[in-house]
Amino acid sequence: MSKHRILNTRAPRVDAVDKATGKALYTDDLKRPRMLTAAILHSPLAHARILNIDTSRAERLPGVKAIVTHREAGTRPYGVSPARYDETIFCHDKVRYVGDEIAAVAAIDQDIALEAVDLIKVDFEELPAVLDGRTAMEEGQPQLHEMYKNNICAQIRWHFGDIEEGRKESHIVRTDRMTSKMQDAAFMESQSVLAEMDCHGDLTMWSSTQAPHYVQRTLAMALNLPLQKVRVIKPAVGGGFGPKASCSTAELAACLLTMRTGQPVKLTFDREQVFLHSRARHQFFHTMTSGVKKDGTLTFLEHKCVLDGGAYASFGIATMYYAGSLLGGPYRLKNMVYDGCRVVTNKPACGAQRGHGAVIARALFEVQLDRIGEELGMDPIELRLKNVMEAGETTCNELFVSSFGMREALEAVRDSAAWKKKRALGGKTRRDGKGIGAACGFFVSGAGYPIYRSRTYHCTVVTKADEMGGGVTVMSGAADIGQGSDTVLAMITAEELGLPLDDVKVLSGDSRLSVDLGAYSSRTTLMTGHACREAARDVKRQILEAVGGCLGVPPETLDLKDNQVVSLAGEIDISNLRKEFLKEHKGFASLPYCPNLTFSEASRIAFLERGAIVGTGKYRPPPLGGSFKGAAVGTSPAFGCSAQIAEVSVDLETGEVTVENITGAHDCGFAINVTQVEGQMQGSMMMGMGEALMEQIIYDKKGRIVNANLAEYKIPTALDMPHLDAIIVESDEPNGPYGAKEVGEGAIMPVIPSILNAIYDATGVRIEELPVTPERLVAAIKANPVRPSQKS
Amino acid sequence: MKKIISFVVNGIEHELAVEPRRTLLEVLREDLGLTGTKKGCGIGDCGTCTVLLNGVATFSCLTLAIQADGCSVETVEGLAEGGKLHRLQQEFVDHGAIQCGFCTPGMLMTAVELLRRDSAPSEQDIRRAISGNLCRCTGYQKIVEAIQAASEKTS
Numbered sequence: 001m002s003k004h005r006i007l008n009t010r011a012p013r014v015d016a017v018d019k020a021t022g023k024a025l026y027t028d029d030l031k032r033p034r035m036l037t038a039a040i041l042h043s044p045l046a047h048a049r050i051l052n053i054d055t056s057r058a059e060r061l062p063g064v065k066a067i068v069t070h071r072e073a074g075t076r077p078y079g080v081s082p083a084r085y086d087e088t089i090f091c092h093d094k095v096r097y098v099g100d101e102i103a104a105v106a107a108i109d110q111d112i113a114l115e116a117v118d119l120i121k122v123d124f125e126e127l128p129a130v131l132d133g134r135t136a137m138e139e140g141q142p143q144l145h146e147m148y149k150n151n152i153c154a155q156i157r158w159h160f161g162d163i164e165e166g167r168k169e170s171h172i173v174r175t176d177r178m179t180s181k182m183q184d185a186a187f188m189e190s191q192s193v194l195a196e197m198d199c200h201g202d203l204t205m206w207s208s209t210q211a212p213h214y215v216q217r218t219l220a221m222a223l224n225l226p227l228q229k230v231r232v233i234k235p236a237v238g239g240g241f242g243p244k245a246s247c248s249t250a251e252l253a254a255c256l257l258t259m260r261t262g263q264p265v266k267l268t269f270d271r272e273q274v275f276l277h278s279r280a281r282h283q284f285f286h287t288m289t290s291g292v293k294k295d296g297t298l299t300f301l302e303h304k305c306v307l308d309g310g311a312y313a314s315f316g317i318a319t320m321y322y323a324g325s326l327l328g329g330p331y332r333l334k335n336m337v338y339d340g341c342r343v344v345t346n347k348p349a350c351g352a353q354r355g356h357g358a359v360i361a362r363a364l365f366e367v368q369l370d371r372i373g374e375e376l377g378m379d380p381i382e383l384r385l386k387n388v389m390e391a392g393e394t395t396c397n398e399l400f401v402s403s404f405g406m407r408e409a410l411e412a413v414r415d416s417a418a419w420k421k422k423r424a425l426g427g428k429t430r431r432d433g434k435g436i437g438a439a440c441g442f443f444v445s446g447a448g449y450p451i452y453r454s455r456t457y458h459c460t461v462v463t464k465a466d467e468m469g470g471g472v473t474v475m476s477g478a479a480d481i482g483q484g485s486d487t488v489l490a491m492i493t494a495e496e497l498g499l500p501l502d503d504v505k506v507l508s509g510d511s512r513l514s515v516d517l518g519a520y521s522s523r524t525t526l527m528t529g530h531a532c533r534e535a536a537r538d539v540k541r542q543i544l545e546a547v548g549g550c551l552g553v554p555p556e557t558l559d560l561k562d563n564q565v566v567s568l569a570g571e572i573d574i575s576n577l578r579k580e581f582l583k584e585h586k587g588f589a590s591l592p593y594c595p596n597l598t599f600s601e602a603s604r605i606a607f608l609e610r611g612a613i614v615g616t617g618k619y620r621p622p623p624l625g626g627s628f629k630g631a632a633v634g635t636s637p638a639f640g641c642s643a644q645i646a647e648v649s650v651d652l653e654t655g656e657v658t659v660e661n662i663t664g665a666h667d668c669g670f671a672i673n674v675t676q677v678e679g680q681m682q683g684s685m686m687m688g689m690g691e692a693l694m695e696q697i698i699y700d701k702k703g704r705i706v707n708a709n710l711a712e713y714k715i716p717t718a719l720d721m722p723h724l725d726a727i728i729v730e731s732d733e734p735n736g737p738y739g740a741k742e743v744g745e746g747a748i749m750p751v752i753p754s755i756l757n758a759i760y761d762a763t764g765v766r767i768e769e770l771p772v773t774p775e776r777l778v779a780a781i782k783a784n785p786v787r788p789s790q791k792s
Numbered sequence: 793m794k795k796i797i798s799f800v801v802n803g804i805e806h807e808l809a810v811e812p813r814r815t816l817l818e819v820l821r822e823d824l825g826l827t828g829t830k831k832g833c834g835i836g837d838c839g840t841c842t843v844l845l846n847g848v849a850t851f852s853c854l855t856l857a858i859q860a861d862g863c864s865v866e867t868v869e870g871l872a873e874g875g876k877l878h879r880l881q882q883e884f885v886d887h888g889a890i891q892c893g894f895c896t897p898g899m900l901m902t903a904v905e906l907l908r909r910d911s912a913p914s915e916q917d918i919r920r921a922i923s924g925n926l927c928r929c930t931g932y933q934k935i936v937e938a939i940q941a942a943s944e945k946t947s
Contacts, residue, residue, distance in 0.1 A: 012885045019893030020881040022828015022868035026894065029827035186928055188832045188840055188894040238830070238894030239928050271833040482892025482929055675888035675934075682931035683891065710837035710926060718919040718932040 005562075006495045007738060010675040013487045014506060015236070015480070024236040027192035027208045032264035035194070036065055038257050039113035040249065040267070041103040041120050042276060043095035046131070046346035046703030047142065048124035050091060050102070058105060058119035063112035066260045067120070069103040073256055078222040080214075080246050080351070082452055084153065084313035086145055089222055089252045095124070096144055096311035097348050098704045099276030104253035106265050129346040129703050133283055133308025136343040144311060144344045153309060154317045154342045156630050158324055160396035161335030166300025170291025172375050177288075178364035180770040181696035182308070183281035185353050186715045189238020190274045195254040196264040203259070204231045207251050210240040210481050211518025214451060216511040218247035219255055234509030237481040241687070242352035243279040244481065245520040246314055250277070275697070275708035278348035282319055283308035284360040288368055296378050296386040300335035301327060305361065307342040307350075314351035316342050318447075318633050322357030325634030327365055328395030329442040330406045330641045331387035336396050346703050352520060354687055355443065355748040360770070363692075366439035366753030367766070379423065380757065381414050381438050384643075388440075391731065398626035401639045403741070405667030405731035409643040410440060412727045417645040417663040423761075431764045431786045433650045437757025441642045441749020445669075445733070445742035446523030448624040448635030457618045459516040459528045463493060463535040465543065465613040469581075469604030471503030472539060477516030478528045479509050483744055484676040485524040489532045491672055492737065496536035498560035499599060522742035525672060526638060527619045529737035534617030542613045546606035547597065550577055564596040577605055637735040640746035642666040644685075646754040647722075650762045655778030657693055657759060663725040664750065669733035669741035681726040681747040688751025690715045693771050797861035801826070802870025810857045817841045817852035820867060828868040828897045832926070839925030842898035843867050849905040868897035871904065880904060880942045889938035891929035899925045903939045912943055 018024040055067045070092035077085040091102050103120050107113035128142045135141065136151040144151055167173065194206040203225060209215050212232040220227045237244070250267045257265040269277065285306040291299040305323050309316040324338030355362075373383040389395070391404040414420070422436045450456055462475040474493050480486040486506040493504045507513060516528060540560055547565055548555035557569035574597050581601045585591060592598045597605075606613050625635035644664040650657050662685050671677040694714040698706045707713045732739035752770070760766050765780040794809040801824060810819055817834075820826045820843070832840035834853050841853040844866035871878040877885070880903050890896050899922060906913055906921040913921070918939045919932070927935060 010888070013888070013890065015893070016885040016890045017877065017881075019890050019896050020868075020877065020884050020900065021872050022826070022897050024893055025827065026830070028831070029821075186926075188838060188892065188926065188928055189830070190832070236893060238832075239892040241928070271835070271837070482894075484891065679888050679891055679930055679934060682933045683929045684931075686931035687928070709835060710833050711835075715926060715928065717923040717926065718936065719923040721919075721932050724931050724933045 004495055006491050006501060007672050008670065008674065011487070011491060011501055011673060013484050014490050015486060026189055026236045026238055027194055027206050028268045030194050030206055030235065032194065032196055035264040035266055036106040036108060036261060037110040037113050038104055038106045038254055038265050038267040039110065039117045040101050040253060041117045043091065043098060043100040043102055045095055045124055045126055046098050046129040047127040048095050049127060050094060051123040051125055053103065054121040055103065057121070058116040061112060061116050061119060063108040064105060064116045065108065065263065066106045066257050067103060067116065068253065068256050068260065072260065076222055076224065078218055079313050080315050080451060081313055081317045084317055086147060087312050089249065089256065097346050099348055100311065101249040104257060106257040106261055131345055131347065131699065131703050133306055133343050133345050134285055136345050137341065144346065148344055151343045152341060153313050153344045154320050156320060156324070156338070156340045158338040158397065158628065163300050163302055163335045163337050166335035167291060169293055170299045171294040172372055173289060173291040174368065174371060174375070175287065175289040176364060176368045176371065177286065177768050178360060178367065178770065179285045179768065180283055180360045182283045182347065182350060183353065183691055183695045184275055184278065184697060184713055185241040185243045185280045186710065186713065187239030187241055190269040190271055191244065191248055191250050191277065192268040193250045193254040194264060194266045195258040197258045197262065202229050202231065203255055204233065205251060205255055206233045206235055208237045208244060209234050210245040210479050210520055212479060212509055212511045213477055213515055213517055215247045215251060219251065222252055223255055232511040234479050240481040240519060241354045242356065242520065245518060246279055246351055248277060271710060272708045275705055275713070276348055278310065279314050279351035281353040282316065282350040284323065286361055286364045288364055290368055292372050292376065296376060296383045298331055298333050298387050301333055302337045303327060304339040308345050309342045310347040310349040311344055312349035314349045316350060319352065319357035321630045321633030323361045325397055326358035326442055327361055328397040328399050328634065329401060329639060330389055330440055332389055334396055347699065354684065355745045356521065358443065359748060359752065362441055362749045363752040363756060366750065367756050370757045381410060381419060384410055384440055397634065398631065399634055399639065402735050403638065403669055403731040403733040404641060405729040406440065406641040409641060409665035409667050409729045412665040412729060413438065413643045413645045413663045416725065416727060419645060431652065433652050433762050435650065435758040435760065435762025436645060436647045437754045437761055438643065438645045439750035439753035439757060441746055443640050443742060443746030443749055444521055444634065444636035445526045445638040445640055445736065446636055447521035448621050448637065449632040450517055457515060457620045458523070459531045459619050460514040461528060461531040461535040461617045462514055463539050463615045465539055465603040465606065467607045467612060469600040471499065471505060472497060474504060474506045474532060475513040476506070476508045476528060476532065477511055477514040478524050479519040481519050483519060483680065484673065485519065485528065487676065488525050488529060488672050492529055492532045493536045496533060497540055497599070498562055500563060522744040522746065525740050526736045526742065529740060530619040531617035533737050535615040538615030538617065539613055542610065542615065543602050543606040546609040547602050550605060550609065560599060563599045564594060565602045566596055577601060638669065638733045638741040640667055640742040642747050642750050644750035644754040646758045648755060648758040648762055650759060650777065652763065652781060655774035655781065657772060657777065659689055659722045659755060661722050663727070664747060665727035665729050666743055666747045667729040667731050668743040669736045670730050670739035671728050672738065672740050674728065677728050677743050678726040680743040682724045684747035685724050685751055686716050686721055688748045689755060691771060692752040692755040694773065696771050795858050797858055799860045799862065800864045802867060812856065812858050814857050815853055816855040816857045816860050819857040820852060826867050826869050830894055830897060832894065839902065840895050840898040842901045842925060844901055844905055847905065847908070849902045866901065868900055871900065879945055880907070880939065883938040883942040887934045887938035887941060889930060889934040895925055895927040899927065899935060907943055915940065
């Protein structure tokens, strides 16, 4: 039996009923008196100099309240990474992609705002555009930014171990390539903002953000406001997956417009604007060379990656580092070289998306392992098992894995999906259209360092006992964007205080409540979980001290369990305290029922003795990682790992791939909420499957997106998705609360390569360009006729 | 010029003057304050705005409010009765079929229509029925399981 009462169960989410009844409020559901609606003018050109912006006709349109351009907004640079502040609120000298933001209008309704946007006249001098990331760095290419010579936004060369030594030890060495397309996160709720400045000059902004704290800082910096004057509130958020982690132009524009009009301003992106603003998955061009000994031991990895990041840096510096650093695990790899280069092009800026930077790198490396296994004549799962790291090991790039259920995960999917039996039916290059493939993954459980240089706590939590006696309220800046962090905080608090889950209320996602760096890099369960547990224990200590004092017993002999104070040292006389409580509650119906003091009595008595009972908690990772340039990216207090098997069938005539089954196992350390862990895994499988088979942003020759909608940018529907089998592995992470670590992003890592390996098993062809559309696959099948001897 | 329309929303009759070009989605959200119905795309791609129009699952973003004149409209706000969740809502809650929740109202309305039409749908029937409702969080697995559980309790 579990030693926990609430943790490790399938407790329903604390916000589920509100969401099921339509009561949960998202930003676009909010209304304020005298609220204006805003619209944005986007660049129609990929690259152009701005000669003049004429807003006079728009200003004369009745109903228009304010128009802002760079003249009003100023040109103070901002961005995500302090070393690469390359954005201004509105374009002033140039536009750098189709969709770049030039101006915003606030009007009494949306129709007028949109009409006004149409009336703004901008004179451009069109410039040649850079649309291909592979050649963007070549001499003679048009330059996007003065600060990025040859359009190189960031570049790194890492050298760990001795690559030549590794090469010498190798029995097999092979080189493979993979490219992907830019992708969209396709969250269901488009970005929405409501901003209001009051007469004291206090700015409140409700926003569909993943990171209220960073947004608060960016608003204060870019709008030149004192930090304490800026409050960011995150209502219910309809998914984020990365792009909502950076401060958007919508947020800045709405704030600027409320500052100028003195009226609340709402700005909600339409779906096309979501695609234009992007900040989603980069385009990657990977080349990897790796080697193995005869027995399958990995000897080295030489990895080159060019990232097409679109027009601005956004999170892209970290993306570039992650693309290299997260190949340090989950296999023992002594020698690794990484050449990363992120270029800017005249396309929407890319940023973070689930599995930040590491997804396509992982896809290629896992495909390469399969190809090596084939050359060696070694089963792909055996090859992986031969190389997996164990807890207590450190990667060549100085990432320490304190818990690691990689072997267990791999064995779990192998056995659950009947790998040995099914694989035996196929084997090498059969072409019967049925295939099975496996892959592994590795991911951080919270980035070890904040985005700005600081020794800030990553999060704090304040928990207050109800002064009337009864439940507690947990206050946190953490951002529940649908992943369920509020439920995790409630469960941890209920567990620690012996309370029913219903008696814990969570207030979160408000920069005024506490510092929390936000929902990115799969951090909240581990980091805010730690802080939350500490705050709950602080409340418990204070309550038991107060009660112990009144009862004349040492507080160490008391505990909170099952909504009661229990004595660990024999019976105690509570009659005086109960009498006092009953006196206060004459006429009340539900009064204490049991021989022990109830939590209600105890917390009320604690208040009577001491005033407000407030517990606080905090978390900051210890110093982590090496001292080389970029070493901070990839560090984490813990690492998740995962394995997956995909089964596919391929129509050899049309190239259409049907994923028949996905079996995934993820090591989350300890499942605080079993249902939510499965939900993150299944959601990752869906996103990864979409990226493997159908998701791609398509540009025309002028840099315009031709599929900026959810019909032509295809994501999987319920009919596309197979049965998803999610297996939870628990490795008891020593650095996580209760042994817990991440699941939100790590679970996507093996998805794409397991599908790619299954497609190869089904067809005998390898596709090096993602997604594997029917067109690409059928062309490859036709170009690679199978020799009769290869058929099974 | 505005038109007067009258329709019944979740059992309550409303008479409204609306611009003919306004969508049912806009009128539900803005005029009646029924913000449970969501706008995910506005052009009929995602299904988050699904309501029942005379019992038929309909994208309210592609429906003009004047087309609902004389009709009965059901939204997510009308599902729970007397403080008790509709069985589909309860199963969605219990099965973890809700993450960000933005697709949930539309998904529920589609499922309500399905179960009225077919009290014992197969898994494939369920997947087909909700294939016009996109969800980016769940991989659909727990949604399908929740609808299956609700149908088993009906039949």
